[in-house]
Amino acid sequence: MKEFMLQVTTPEGIFWEKKAEMAEIPVSGGKMGIYGGHEPAAALLVPGELMIYEQGRKKAVSIGPGFAEILPDKIRILTGSARWTEKHPEEQGNEDEDPGVQKEDGDGFSV
Numbered sequence: 001m002k003e004f005m006l007q008v009t010t011p012e013g014i015f016w017e018k019k020a021e022m023a024e025i026p027v028s029g030g031k032m033g034i035y036g037g038h039e040p041a042a043a044l045l046v047p048g049e050l051m052i053y054e055q056g057r058k059k060a061v062s063i064g065p066g067f068a069e070i071l072p073d074k075i076r077i078l079t080g081s082a083r084w085t086e087k088h089p090e091e092q093g094n095e096d097e098d099p100g101v102q103k104e105d106g107d108g109f110s111v
């Protein structure tokens with residue numbers, strides 16, 4: 001499977017930037033699956049779960065609204081917020097130390 005670079009950026013900086021095999025992004029009609037070599041496109045993102053498939057593993061990131069720029073060898077996701085929905089080994093530790101991670105308060109607003 002052809003890999004591509006996946007970059008997730010929030011107003012605080014880069015949240016994630018690594019190679020991936022596939023990504024599923026939340027769009028208004030549901031989810032859009034993207035593989036390496038995809039035709040250039042743009043997508044309007046809705047709040048939901050971004051699924052990242054890399055090295056045979058699946059990772060879930062809760063993202064806010066935003067945009068995706070899709071190129072054959074790179075996907076750039078620009079979103080207002082991003083946070084892991086479950087812990088992953090490379091994300092162990094204090095989320096407060098990572099400036100790309102935003103926490104949400106009880107009303108769903110980033111703080």
